[in-house]
Amino acid sequence: MIQLQAVTKEYRMGSETIHALRNVDIDIMPGEYIAIIGPSGSGKSTLMNIVGCLDTASRGAYTLAGTSVGKLAGDRLATVRNETIGFVFQSFNLLPRLNARENVELPLIYAGVRKTARRQRAMNMLERVGLKDRVTHKPNELSGGQRQRVAIARALATNPPVLLADEPTGALDTHTGVEIMALLEELNREGTTLIVVTHDIELALRATRRIHLRDGEIIQEEVS
């Protein structure tokens, strides 16, 4: 599903070159549940951006769902994101002016889905995450857990094979966090590849495989 070979990411900061990632090799099979773990500055955000096609590697090869995305131009990457990756962010990243249904419709607009089909699909997704009765609520009328459910519904809208969750429980209380993780894990059991990026060991322990990063390098991989 996801295959990174010797991926390196460098940034230039003035005269200095910062190695955010060094020679990272990762191979993720379809339907896996992976946690990427490491302290801040370990390179996990950079890794997530590359895996999520928001950024491209300086060197190395990245194959996503059979497509080599390493050298794709911006607009092609946008299409790959739209079709292949569902993002779940720590801070939800919902558009405050749009209601729950309209937020879920956003990726479908960029996928070119017609209005009625789009609306129907958004309703189905919201029902799937248990928010059938909140479709016309704006984000500020929803609790944190509900907002994250809307975000998950949005991530699922184009039916992508990969869910990429960046600290999905970071802004939630423990109880709500557990509920959200349970929802994500349920989706994983239904076949979606789930990648959780976190610095929380306890959260990482729920995954079937953990990739530890430090200073831009994989220092440990373990399977539970």
Next chain:
Amino acid sequence: MGRRSLWESARMSVRSIAGSPVRAGLTALGVMIGVASVISLVALGRGAEQEVSKNLQQLGSNLLMIYSGEPRGTALVRTNTANIRPTLTPTDLEAIRSFDSELLNYAAPASTSNAQVQFENRNAAVTVFGTTPEYTEIRNFRPAFGTFFTHADVESRTHVVAIGMQVYRDLFTPGTDPVGRAIRVNGVSFTVVGVMEEKGEAAQDNSVLIPISSYQRRISGDSAFQMIAVQATSPDVMRQLQSQIEEHLLRLHRMPTMDSADFYVVNQLDLLSTVEGVAGTFTLMLASIAAISLVVGGIGIMNIMLVSVTERTREIGIRMALGARRQDITIQFLAEAVLIAIAGGLIGIALGVAGSWAVYRFARIPSEITILSVGTAFGFSVLIGLFFGGYPAWRASRLNPIEALRYE
């Protein structure tokens, strides 16, 4: 990128504009004022153009004026010819009258001087015209009451007079029938035959008209005329007629060229095109000044759109993460700028039309709204939206999604 995506962008823009109506309104204000000023100033310019043309047409149609002396100014009808030495002779008049009727409808001699008129104990300072009955046709100046004097009156040097409306008011108590009454013109008794229609111009309303023969005997003592007024059969033959007149009169006056001639010809058509040309330039100048405010309005749109792009950096990042391509982002912001400009343009058109109507209604300054000016103003507001929205939209589309997502 299909129509659907454009439609979606337009919908998003409408939502975004509706989300901050005050800001959108203030942004559109510049274009609004620009469009309104283009439309109302062009309307005023066009109105002035029409008014000037109308005034010129009112002097008579297809009019040529032959004046004694050296060319003085470009006025078609000179309001004061009292001190011009007459050089045009009855022979000249006869020569012109014998021209082809394909070219010429009428020719009438005229001389004027200042005179004192008197009726009972009232008197007035007027211009006295000596002329022939054709003059009423040529100048489109007819009696409103009573009649004009006839060719027979001219032949027999009758002391009859047609008086201007202002003269009637000055000499007679309202309601009095002046026809048949005797007034004194420079002390000589003339019988009133009619009152001329009101033209709204002192030169005509404050004049009295008498047979040219009586004028020559009683007022000037000279058999020459100061002017000959000529009406051509159509605008197309006016230049031809003018050169024919010049040619004939030069020969009669034994003069080589028009430069040394003791007469000159003013052609209504030339005058009309000159005046219209000047008025057109004036309109264009007004429009250009107004167009500057339209451009300033466009800069206002660019300013606010740049602020909007910065404020919505995170939104742009989210949209990009969800699969928006650069063109999707470009079109979204471009659509917003164009919609604001169009809304401003439409309101501006309404204001401009209302403004020129109000100016006409309350100040009686004529104005003419043309489809062209409305269309141009609208087209310009769309272009301004595209042009000044283009840079902010391009900036938005070039944002790095990672940095945009991190933007607080």
